[in-house]
Amino acid sequence: MIKSLNKNLLTLTIITQVFLLSGLTSNRKILALSQEEVLQKLAPIxxxxxxxxxxxxxxxxxxxxxxxxxxxxxxxxxxxxxxxxxxxxxxxxxxxxxxxxxxxxxxxxxxxxxxxxxxxxxxPVQQEVEAAKGILSQQNQVVKDFPGVPLFYITYEQDKKEVFLTAKNGTENIIPLSFEKDFVQNQIQIAKQQQPDLAGTFKIRVMTLQSLILLFEQKDNDGIRKMVVIPSQETIEFSRQLQQQQKSP
Structure with a gap:
């Protein structure tokens, strides 16, 4: 499980694709992911x-x-x-x-x-909690206690609307969510080089892991289905060490 996450992470290349933030609350005939689909979304984490x-x-x-x-x-x-x-x-x-x-x-x-x-x-990791609180304070939101495990993601402006920045994972387009603010900060730098005309509109946003699970349980649309949690660098290093130990005689 960890091995496949690590492999997928190495193929991420930032691209842009429109997924409106407002789309998270839109209704479809299927109002939520099935239990099996929720488990599939959570399994790689x-x-x-x-x-x-x-x-x-x-x-x-x-x-x-x-x-x-x-x-x-x-x-x-x-x-x-x-x-x-x-x-x-x-x-x-x-x-x-x-x-x-x-x-x-x-x-x-x-x-x-x-x-x-x-x-x-x-x-949560306290350093990332403080980073999340800092982001919210920049949005004029006063947060004394951040309500969960932060997940960071990137948005940009298109046609005067805020949309998700997506990434290419193999042949699949995903919306990457990271436990680490530094990861999305680095991805913004890559995106600015690839899309210089959008450079001034990139923003780091934050949600909680708990709210992501609720989205999986209660909503179903293309944006939600493309959301993928990226493992932290620490988890990747841990998986590498674990694989090396398993290979050792």
Missing amino acids: TLFTIGNQKGDLIFIQTPNKPDVALLYISQQQAQRAAQQLNQTKPGNSYQVIPVSLADMYKFFKEKSGQPNAPVLQLV
């Missing part, structure tokens, strides 16, 4: 959780509250959390486990109707 030596998921347990599982965007952040657990509970052995967001989504979705159902908490 690799995140990190903490498990025990057997690989069982670890939950935070609080009296009179649902059990909570933490899902980290950053492998390094998850590793630090696992090390802290090992220090505070030396009799146990905790480890970081890479997981597909689709698998976690399906697991917690199936549990959601049960009594005392556990919940999933996504843990």
Whole structure:
């Protein structure tokens, strides 16, 4: 799974194609992606959780509250959390486990109707949260606490309307969403070279991973279907190391 993400990322070439932002709220006869389609969209997104030596998921347990599982965007952040657990509970052995967001989504979705159902908490990278708050403040939005895991994307102006900037991934046109502001900043520089007449209109926008999942669950249009989450550089490096370890005798 991670391997295919890495390979696809290397073929991204910025192009422009019109997808109106207002199109996200348009209705079609099919009002939402099917459950299978939602899982397909989430399957390539690799995140990190903490498990025990057997690989069982670890939950935070609080009296009179649902059990909570933490899902980290950053492998390094998850590793630090696992090390802290090992220090505070030396009799146990905790480890970081890479997981597909689709698998976690399906697991917690199936549990959601049960009594005392556990919940999933996504843990963002604080540096990216601050970057997202900075972008919103530039748009005159006051945000004390950013409400989720930020995903950054690029828009530009065409015919006095704000539209998504798309990318070429093999033969497919996609709308790339990134966990890292630096990634989209670099893509803007590429886009400015390819489309100098649009250079002054490129903007970095931000949504949350949680809102993206809601879009998949509640809406269906060409723009939403083309949205793809790009793995972070840290996740790519982690996947490379993992592949090297698997190849080692």
